[in-house]
Amino acid sequence: MSRPLLDVRELSTQFSTYRGLLPAVDGVDLSVESGETLALVGESGCGKSVTALSIMRLVRRPGRIVGGETWFDGEDLLRKSQAEMRQLRGDRIAMVFQDPLSTLNPTFSVENQIVESLRIHGVARGSAAREHSVSLLEAMGIPAAPERLRSYPHELSGGMRQRVMLAIAVSCEPELLIADEPTTALDVTLQAQIMDLLAALKQERRLAILLITHDLGVVSQFSDRAAVMYAGHIVEQAPVRALLEEPLHPYARGLLRCVPRLGRPDIPLTPIEGSVPDMVNLPPGCRFAPRCPEVMERCWESMPPLYDQGPGRIVRCYLFEAAEQAAPAQGTA
Amino acid sequence: MAERVSEEEELESVAATTPGMLRLLLGNRVAVTAGLVVIAFFAIGLLAGVLTPHDPNAQHPEAIRAAPFWRADADARFLLGTDSLGRDLLSRMMYGARVSILLGVVVVLLTLVVGAGLGMLAGYFRGRFDVVMSRVVDTLLAFPFLIFALAIMAATGPNLVALVLALAFKGWVDFYRVARGDVLAARAADYVTAARGLGASTPHILLREILPNIVPPLIVLATLRMATIIIAEASLSFLGIGVPPSIPAWGTMVADGRADVGSAWWIATFPGLAILALVLSVNLFGEGLRDVLDPRMRKT
Amino acid sequence: MWGRFFAQRLLQLIPVLVGVSFIVFLTMHLTPGDPVEHMLGQAGRITQEQIDELRAHYGLDRPLIVQYGRFLRNAAVGNFGPSYSHQGRDVGAVVAERFPATLELTLFAFLVAILFAIPAGVVASLRPQGTFDRTATVAALLGISMPGFWLGIVLMMVFGLRLGWLPISGRIELGLAPLPTTGLNTVDALVAADGAALWSAVKHLILPGLAMAAPMAAMVMRMVRSSMIGVLGQDYIQFARAKGLPERTVVGKHALRNALIPTVNIVALQTGLLLSGNMIIETVFQYPGLGKLAVDAIAAADYPLVQAVVLIYAISYVLLNLGADALHAVLDPRVRAA
Numbered sequence: 001m002s003r004p005l006l007d008v009r010e011l012s013t014q015f016s017t018y019r020g021l022l023p024a025v026d027g028v029d030l031s032v033e034s035g036e037t038l039a040l041v042g043e044s045g046c047g048k049s050v051t052a053l054s055i056m057r058l059v060r061r062p063g064r065i066v067g068g069e070t071w072f073d074g075e076d077l078l079r080k081s082q083a084e085m086r087q088l089r090g091d092r093i094a095m096v097f098q099d100p101l102s103t104l105n106p107t108f109s110v111e112n113q114i115v116e117s118l119r120i121h122g123v124a125r126g127s128a129a130r131e132h133s134v135s136l137l138e139a140m141g142i143p144a145a146p147e148r149l150r151s152y153p154h155e156l157s158g159g160m161r162q163r164v165m166l167a168i169a170v171s172c173e174p175e176l177l178i179a180d181e182p183t184t185a186l187d188v189t190l191q192a193q194i195m196d197l198l199a200a201l202k203q204e205r206r207l208a209i210l211l212i213t214h215d216l217g218v219v220s221q222f223s224d225r226a227a228v229m230y231a232g233h234i235v236e237q238a239p240v241r242a243l244l245e246e247p248l249h250p251y252a253r254g255l256l257r258c259v260p261r262l263g264r265p266d267i268p269l270t271p272i273e274g275s276v277p278d279m280v281n282l283p284p285g286c287r288f289a290p291r292c293p294e295v296m297e298r299c300w301e302s303m304p305p306l307y308d309q310g311p312g313r314i315v316r317c318y319l320f321e322a323a324e325q326a327a328p329a330q331g332t333a
Numbered sequence: 334m335a336e337r338v339s340e341e342e343e344l345e346s347v348a349a350t351t352p353g354m355l356r357l358l359l360g361n362r363v364a365v366t367a368g369l370v371v372i373a374f375f376a377i378g379l380l381a382g383v384l385t386p387h388d389p390n391a392q393h394p395e396a397i398r399a400a401p402f403w404r405a406d407a408d409a410r411f412l413l414g415t416d417s418l419g420r421d422l423l424s425r426m427m428y429g430a431r432v433s434i435l436l437g438v439v440v441v442l443l444t445l446v447v448g449a450g451l452g453m454l455a456g457y458f459r460g461r462f463d464v465v466m467s468r469v470v471d472t473l474l475a476f477p478f479l480i481f482a483l484a485i486m487a488a489t490g491p492n493l494v495a496l497v498l499a500l501a502f503k504g505w506v507d508f509y510r511v512a513r514g515d516v517l518a519a520r521a522a523d524y525v526t527a528a529r530g531l532g533a534s535t536p537h538i539l540l541r542e543i544l545p546n547i548v549p550p551l552i553v554l555a556t557l558r559m560a561t562i563i564i565a566e567a568s569l570s571f572l573g574i575g576v577p578p579s580i581p582a583w584g585t586m587v588a589d590g591r592a593d594v595g596s597a598w599w600i601a602t603f604p605g606l607a608i609l610a611l612v613l614s615v616n617l618f619g620e621g622l623r624d625v626l627d628p629r630m631r632k633t
Numbered sequence: 634m635w636g637r638f639f640a641q642r643l644l645q646l647i648p649v650l651v652g653v654s655f656i657v658f659l660t661m662h663l664t665p666g667d668p669v670e671h672m673l674g675q676a677g678r679i680t681q682e683q684i685d686e687l688r689a690h691y692g693l694d695r696p697l698i699v700q701y702g703r704f705l706r707n708a709a710v711g712n713f714g715p716s717y718s719h720q721g722r723d724v725g726a727v728v729a730e731r732f733p734a735t736l737e738l739t740l741f742a743f744l745v746a747i748l749f750a751i752p753a754g755v756v757a758s759l760r761p762q763g764t765f766d767r768t769a770t771v772a773a774l775l776g777i778s779m780p781g782f783w784l785g786i787v788l789m790m791v792f793g794l795r796l797g798w799l800p801i802s803g804r805i806e807l808g809l810a811p812l813p814t815t816g817l818n819t820v821d822a823l824v825a826a827d828g829a830a831l832w833s834a835v836k837h838l839i840l841p842g843l844a845m846a847a848p849m850a851a852m853v854m855r856m857v858r859s860s861m862i863g864v865l866g867q868d869y870i871q872f873a874r875a876k877g878l879p880e881r882t883v884v885g886k887h888a889l890r891n892a893l894i895p896t897v898n899i900v901a902l903q904t905g906l907l908l909s910g911n912m913i914i915e916t917v918f919q920y921p922g923l924g925k926l927a928v929d930a931i932a933a934a935d936y937p938l939v940q941a942v943v944l945i946y947a948i949s950y951v952l953l954n955l956g957a958d959a960l961h962a963v964l965d966p967r968v969r970a971a
Contacts, residue, residue, distance in 0.1 A: 053871075056875060058871060058874055058875060085877075086877045086878070086879060087877060088877065089874070089875055089876060089877035090875065090876035090877035090878075091877055094875070094876075095872075095875040097868055097871070097872055097875075098868075099868060102867060102868040102869060103868045103869050103871075103872040104869055104872070105869040105873070105887050105890075105891070106869070106891070106965070106966070106967060107890045107891055107894075107964060107965055107966060108887075108890075109966075116876070116878070117876050117877075120876070120877055120878060120879075120882075121877065152966040152967070154966070154967050165872075168876065468648055468649075468652070469652075471645070471648075471649050472648070472649045472652030472653055472656070474905075474950070475649050475650075475652075475653050475947040475950045475951055476653055476656065476943070476947060477905075477908055477909050477912075477943065477946045477947075477950070478909055479909045479912050479913070480657075480912075480927060480931070480939070480942070480943050480946065481656075483927070483928065483931040484657075484931060484939070487931045487932060487934065560777075560778065564778075564780045564781075567780050567782075567783075568780060568781070568782055568913055571780075571782045571913070572913065572916065572928065584780070584782075587780075587782065587783055587786065591786060591917075594786060594789060594790050594794060595790075595794045598790055601783075601786055601790075602786075602787065602790075605779075605780065605783035605786070605787070608779075608780050608783065609775070609778055609779050609780070609783070612778040612779075612780075613774060613775065613778040616774060616777065616778050617774065
């Protein structure tokens with residue numbers, strides 16, 4: 001693998017709120033290889049969705065991308081014009097959102113919304129587009145596909161809508177799929193089905209997936225690597241197995257202690273004390289310091305940089321400064 | 334986005350308290366200015382008897398169609414000029430404020446009480462009453478307001494009570510709908526079920542539990558309706574079937590000035606400007622009120 | 634599905650029309666202005682016999698219920714009897730004469746309002762609090778705060794008298810009237826390829842049309858604007874952009890369609906008000922249409938004529954709502970399930 005398909009470096013996006021500037025994404029680094037799934041994990045409000053939107057350059061007022069680079073297949077997306085981005089969107093990079101009922105236009109039929117994509121990106125038109133749509137729906141496991149084409153979003157069940165969204169997303173054979181909490185709005189059985197579908201798509205089409213979620217179960221079952229995000233930046237990145245068995249960053253460790261383990265009723269659930277920081281008035285040091293059980297003096301003074309911890313592992317914590325002292329990957333003030 | 338949500342939530346929690354609401358409202362400079370203008374009109378109307386330089390009905394045959402003060406041919410006694418009968422425009426306009434505001438307030442209060450009352454009953458008890466009321470409302474809406482007003486006024490002649498009724502004729506429907514809709518929603522709400530569980534009687538539930546919750550949107554609606562009523566009254570007066578001709582009213586004044594539109598244009602223009610100013614202020618204030626009292630109805 | 638849809642709505646029409654006709658009937662008959670005396674008023678001295686005779690002739694001596702029955706039966710076939718204030722001419726004929734004028738003016742006002750308000754609302758919504766938006770909002774507020782009759786007079790004053798650009802009364806210049814095929818001067822002029830007539834007809838429509846259209850345009854613009862702002866914040870708009878659709882498609886296709894759904898209701902409501910405003914504007918501009926006819930008829934206690942005009946307005950209103958409902962169902966598939 002020469003270079004990653006997606007390579008995000010120090011991406012920063014700010015929002016102007018009536019209380020001040022809010023750095024929703026503050027120097028985020030992550031990368032996704034062709035055909036692999038990277039899970040972006042974090043609690044609500046940590047900036048995961050904004051990161052996704054920033055990569056797609058869909059951030060609008062009052063938000064603004066203020067720095068960084070997003071390399072996609074050798075080109076920096078942040079330097080591209082909106083017209084060029086439009087060509088990429090839906091064609092080479094696709095995105096699916098959380099709630100399929102609100103993400104599909106209620107006034108247009110399924111067919112209309114799929115064919116629209118096909119037409120815009122020059123994949124098919126007219127009756128060829130129709131046939132293509134039918135086979136797409138079938139590939140997504142939707143029964144009675146030709147009839148379904150004429151349906152409207154409100155006539156479909158939640159799971160079906162999500163499949164339709166996926167069908168639209170992969171209709172033009174993208175190389176990267178950004179899935180923003182694709183299963184959060186679904187119940188558990190549907191979750192499993194959709195994730196299986198995603199896994200199949202990944203296999204068949206060599207689809208790279210940036211999976212945004214707060215569900216550690218989904219992370220463990222379907223991702224290759226995971227990046228943990230807290231208060232606007234990445235605090236740990238590692239292959240999934242390694243992260244789940246041996247989390248390094250105190251926040252990651254805290255997260256895993258919150259997850260109940262089947263068959264181990266003896267292990268107590270320990271919530272993480274405290275709450276997320278006020279993003280408009282950020283303290284100078286590490287943002288997790290107020291809640292960290294292993295906090296040190298210097299954590300309050302300055303933000304730790306990312307430390308290399310082996311193949312594909314980085315941690316943003318002073319605790320790991322000594323081990324594997326390679327040059328800090330990237331730092332932020 | 335987490336950021337956006339928290340801002341809205343903050344606003345809502347501030348607006349939930351009365352002192353908070355007042356602060357929000359006062360922070361809206363446009364609404365405050367508009368409110369002050371309305372109060373000014375109100376004061377002028379109230380104190381017209383004392384403030385006016387002349388008797389509004391007194392005719393000055395020697396100063397017919399006198400020009401307003403900035404023109405060379407103006408008569409210093411009449412600041413805004415006089416009409417075709419030599420009556421002072423300024424004084425007449427001040428008295429006109431009285432009529433417009435008084436009628437506005439009376440009609441709005443009447444329609445508010447009747448409409449909201451019926452709406453609450455229909456929304457809470459449903460059943461045949463509700464169905465019959467919908468038919469009534471539909472029929473009423475199909476009736477052009479002006480025709481009904483014309484008919485009544487033509488029948489009774491210039492008569493303030495009839496005028497109020499004519500203006501109130503269709504006005505209550507809006508209050509009815511809002512009240513009914515809100516009561517329908519409230520009735521299924523937890524706090525009502527809880528009250529019933531505690532053994533509260535129906536009148537108690539309606540008046541003490543539900544009513545306070547539906548009042549804010551009704552207040553907003555009342556303000557906005559007031560604007561409509563003022564224009565409606567002016568229109569009727571313009572057509573000659575509104576306020577009796579002996580009482581100075583802006584609509585009548587515009588009608589009086591119509592013939593002189595080519596030369597003494599001020600006779601028809603100034604009263605109209607007064608209507609515009611008052612109605613605009615009422616509307617602006619109503620919108621400010623809405624932003625504070627009922628963010629659901631907010632246009633943005 | 635559409636058949637059932639329309640049948641349902643039309644059935645709802647009937648009780649409404651009955652109700653309206655009853656109200657009209659009552660108000661007209663309970664008012665003291667006696668039509669017979671009106672009619673005979675100019676004839677000098679009249680004997681009681683003549684009055685009674687005339688009354689019997691018009692059936693005005695029968696009990697109210699019977700009169701109402703007759704009224705309904707006749708109305709159903711469009712027979713409203715003779716017009717008291719038009720020398721006994723058939724009401725139907727009098728109304729038919731004036732109807733096209735009002736239709737033309739109302740259509741003109743409607744089109745002006747819509748063609749201006751919808752694009753303006755969309756553009757304003759794209760940059761909320763921007764210059765265009767602020768200007769449009771101010772203009773809209775003025776539009777709903779101005780009394781129609783005053784706006785008409787001011788327009789008349791400025792553009793008609795001061796600047797002399799546009800005529801201030803009537804429908805068309807004397808002698809230029811085109812051959813009446815539809816009764817709508819503009820259409821007839823087009824059909825006859827008569828440029829001068831067309832221009833004259835349009836010139837006469839502009840001032841009254843603008844005065845009528847202003848409040849409606851204001852309300853519709855605000856509705857479109859707020860609807861669009863709400864819609865543009867929805868997830869499916871973001872998804873449409875994520876598909877790579879050009880912004881004009883996102884706004885013009887995806888957003889607009891959803892924003893038009895609540896707008897249709899406002900448009901229907903406002904068009905109903907347009908009919909009301911029509912009476913006032915026609916009076917201001919001495920425009921020879923139904924509105925002016927109605928105002929004059931009421932003053933003359935001409936019951937049959939008033940009844941006919943009111944019924945026409947009521948039917949128009951109901952049809953309007955029907956159209957709005959239908960449009961609603963076309964735009965929003967979620968409604969069709971009902």
